[in-house]
Amino acid sequence: MTLQHDALVPLKRVEIVFDEEGMGELENILKTIGARGYTYIKHAGGYGSRGERSPDTFGLREENVVIILACTVAQTEKLVTMLSPKMEELGGMCLISDCYWVKGAAESY
Amino acid sequence: MTLQHDALVPLKRVEIVFDEEGMGELENILKTIGARGYTYIKHAGGYGSRGERSPDTFGLREENVVIILACTVAQTEKLVTMLSPKMEELGGMCLISDCYWVKGAAESY
Amino acid sequence: MTLQHDALVPLKRVEIVFDEEGMGELENILKTIGARGYTYIKHAGGYGSRGERSPDTFGLREENVVIILACTVAQTEKLVTMLSPKMEELGGMCLISDCYWVKGAAESY
């Protein structure tokens, strides 16, 4: 990273794909771990262990929601602990990677 | 990464932006390389070598689809090999980065 | 990264979440820094320092847009410099991470 580090805060980027129906439960988890910010995109489709899930399939209601959040390592650890069993039950996916938060906006992480 | 590694599987995160019309061909490629999971978001817009593409432009049908998949290095290599020529023909974009898969959900990668 | 490097170009992946109303201003910034490509997804929701923002809330017009772009370090630096004050004013979020651009498509970064 050759960017000036004083404008950047190292954080974890967590990306979750979940059933749209489970969104409420997920938001509760995010509140519990003290996440101060997250972004979601609804009407996503996908393919996974439960086969195809498409928001366009006539007659079924199968939509995914993609949730992206930047948070601290501590929060990420709590999240992983709470999310794993939920995913075992409801399916879905969770990816973690490194990222930098650009200072400027209110610190909602 | 100060997260406990036993809950995490290192993988590649691939992010593709493609013409919505080429989605079928892309899904075939994903099936060929043995991808066991992917997520897509339709009705995306963008700007690139072919200029603006907006899902809202009246009179044109120009939509992008964003595809995200977590997969192994081997799969990623196959994907890159198959995707490069397709992108030369149809345009689009493909980014690769590192990520960790959180255990819990079925292993659809 | 055990992928063959000759097919890959190391770049920065920038992910911005912004008010849909500020999208015009953001596109101007992207043009100013010479970004040759970006992707956006509208109708996103989220939670942050200004509370909940949902595209579905009846009576309010609160939508986020997610912008993803792959660009060079130099462009990223310019972007950070220009974006920070804008985010202070309008809110939002900007994350930066490392990524590789897969050769094949036209080089729109």
Add this chain to the structure above:
Amino acid sequence: MSISDVLVPVALFFALGMFATLIKSDLKLPPDMHKMIVVYLLSGIGLHGGMELAHAGIGAALPAVLAALVLGFGLPIVAYVIMRMKVDPMNSAAIAAHYGSVSAGTYMTAVAFLTGIGVTFEAYPVVMLAIMESPAIIVGLILAGYSRAVVRKREGGSTDDKQKGVFKHLLIDSFTNGSILILFGTMFIGAIVSEANYDKIEPFFGTLLMGALCLFLLDMGLEAGKRMAEFKDVGIFLVIFGILMPLIGAATGLVIGHYWLQYSIGGVTLVTVLAASASYIAVPPAMRMAVPEANPSFYLTLSLGVTFPFNVLVGIPLYYWAAQYLAGAV
């Protein structure tokens, strides 16, 4: 009844939709358009049914309610038994549930058909339409639970608490389901508003209904056409079942409508259509959740791609003819 009478516009719009997928046209209607027309059509049927019921006396609807329950609980069991000859338990349970339930689109096409040729009918079948969605889901849940227990016993597994939660959830769902609520709610509204007030909304909910039904069936034709492309995946047995089962349902419906309920030719036709039709609105998502082991492609293709087109294009005139025959009119 000349050939041009049979060519009801709604059926032709349906055929146009199927034709469009056949020639791989890019014709696509907005998904929200479908949802909007469904809300509108259900409200229209409900209001009209409610008003007629208020005239006819709600007490007299009791036999119709009983008949609906008999059909709704009985037909899935018949369907399950037939299915099990060739198909695994879970898919059998999921598919069977669809055939106890009903298709409001088929019902309305039948109403359009009868109205087009000037045949009147009783107000009660619309009550049956509203009632028959729920029992089928319940039987589907029971059949799936039964099948699952059998499978599990064979494999030596334990009972499953999670399934009980799903069962309860879906049981509640089957009564709070949006389309059932609209049907019952608008029937209630239609029954209690004054005639003067009803007349104010009649142009919207009544006069326009047949035209809006055309666009609805155009859309259904597109969906049916897409599903037909999957015939080879579901196999010949299932396709045959998708035509045989409505005929079995129709026979039951004819008997119940004519001998038990003793309705007019129009009324018997509608009861027959209810018994012969398969759900594609409330039951598929319920089965997706309750029987995740079953393949959605199977039941959607059967219900949308086989039974619906069969009923709309062949079944309705056939059932009408049969109702006439029973009544000694042909």
Add this chain to the structure above:
Amino acid sequence: MSISDVLVPVALFFALGMFATLIKSDLKLPPDMHKMIVVYLLSGIGLHGGMELAHAGIGAALPAVLAALVLGFGLPIVAYVIMRMKVDPMNSAAIAAHYGSVSAGTYMTAVAFLTGIGVTFEAYPVVMLAIMESPAIIVGLILAGYSRAVVRKREGGSTDDKQKGVFKHLLIDSFTNGSILILFGTMFIGAIVSEANYDKIEPFFGTLLMGALCLFLLDMGLEAGKRMAEFKDVGIFLVIFGILMPLIGAATGLVIGHYWLQYSIGGVTLVTVLAASASYIAVPPAMRMAVPEANPSFYLTLSLGVTFPFNVLVGIPLYYWAAQYLAGAV
């Protein structure tokens, strides 16, 4: 006027929507459906109002315009003063603005009610409907600016240039706002087209309006029901205010309609409804931008979850009765 007359279908559809959320039904109408019906309804009211205005003479509308301005500027100040007894300045300002403005949905329900019982009314209230959206936003901005200055002085801060930009932006917005534009635009069109041409579009914009209004209110019922679930968050004072304030507005409207404007019973009822109703279309996003310090949950719950249902289910018949009383008709 029997009970069955009061049971106007539109109010029943609204109740059905609220009932659906109460029993946690999955009933959901596409958001675009709502937007489309709003455009349609506003066009319908506008066209009809414009045509009637052209007949009645536009000059005679002047008192209505003045009355609209008096109500639009006056009521928010009253609301603000009451609010401030218990609520902080910024939330008070944001909420107050909603009560100076109007609800086209409530207005149309009142029109449906009057038409249903055969009561005629003047053409002028529709002009007031179109006018009253803007002043309330302006007063809201002024109240918010005033409150902010007070707060800032207390804290010793400086004047804020950014706020001035927002003020100007919203001032322009309040005149170029989509719904106001459609109302004024279609009033203009209705006023100038020939009768023959008007008759060509009347079936769409006139005859169907009551029916379409039913679906609109079904949707509003769903939204109102959702907001009602937040009663405990907004607190008892605000809920009481949400019923009290329309009554205060109604009293003012009655006096202005009867004594000043001297309209018929129908006309007075409509003026009363305008004064009693609170905006849920143009004002909430304006306040969200102008008064970010205020909690949107408060004003949306008050306007959608308390005042709208109160007016639709209780207020309209009550105001009609009061208008009759003033006219010595009961």
Add this chain to the structure above:
Amino acid sequence: MSISDVLVPVALFFALGMFATLIKSDLKLPPDMHKMIVVYLLSGIGLHGGMELAHAGIGAALPAVLAALVLGFGLPIVAYVIMRMKVDPMNSAAIAAHYGSVSAGTYMTAVAFLTGIGVTFEAYPVVMLAIMESPAIIVGLILAGYSRAVVRKREGGSTDDKQKGVFKHLLIDSFTNGSILILFGTMFIGAIVSEANYDKIEPFFGTLLMGALCLFLLDMGLEAGKRMAEFKDVGIFLVIFGILMPLIGAATGLVIGHYWLQYSIGGVTLVTVLAASASYIAVPPAMRMAVPEANPSFYLTLSLGVTFPFNVLVGIPLYYWAAQYLAGAV
């Protein structure tokens, strides 16, 4: 014909939409609403046209078919030749294709205009409307292929297999295109259903059409207004072309309609409108794919921002007057 007769509501709704963009209003109609109205309008025109054709005899439509082909193949060549005076080959080809094709919205506005002033017309122009979409796309492909070959020869390149695939793909597309399919399909339905059945759907597809057309044109006005903001980007030559070309088309259409087809004044007006209008539905995406080198902003601005408003606001009354003149009626 007084001024108030010319003020057809549909044109005024269009003007209202343009005005809204002019004053930067936030008025925005849901994109799906546009798609739904288009499906509805095309079905309405098709059904009505089909029914009239069945009465008039389909054989007598042959000259109309020929005339449509002549216009569809001929006009783009004229347009290309003019364009090439100032514009590069690829943009010329793409723009030219739009002018051989037609605009269903303009056609319907003309029908509204004629109906509004009580002028009757033949059933054949609707056949031309359905036919003229395809030839223009084909000519556009040929012109683009020709231009590309010229450019390539100059640069010494080789023939391109990929282009051939696109050509074939678009050729098929131009016949399976959704709007063409709906037009032809509903014409067929309108031609074969019995009158009694037609009457059931007439209230929806016929009586309401003019009103729905108003909302359609409101939306078109918003889109046209947006495109007008790009006048400075396309340049003065193109803007002039966007007014000149419909006049050339109109002259051709007048001659063909009056002397060759010998239609009534109403019929000639419609043929003229078909010749004068430019596509904004089927041709733009086809050209985007076939001629990626061309700038979509050029052809969309010309077709939507110049030619459409010109025809709706000025052209239609002008063409009607010219048709009267030719017939010796003025």
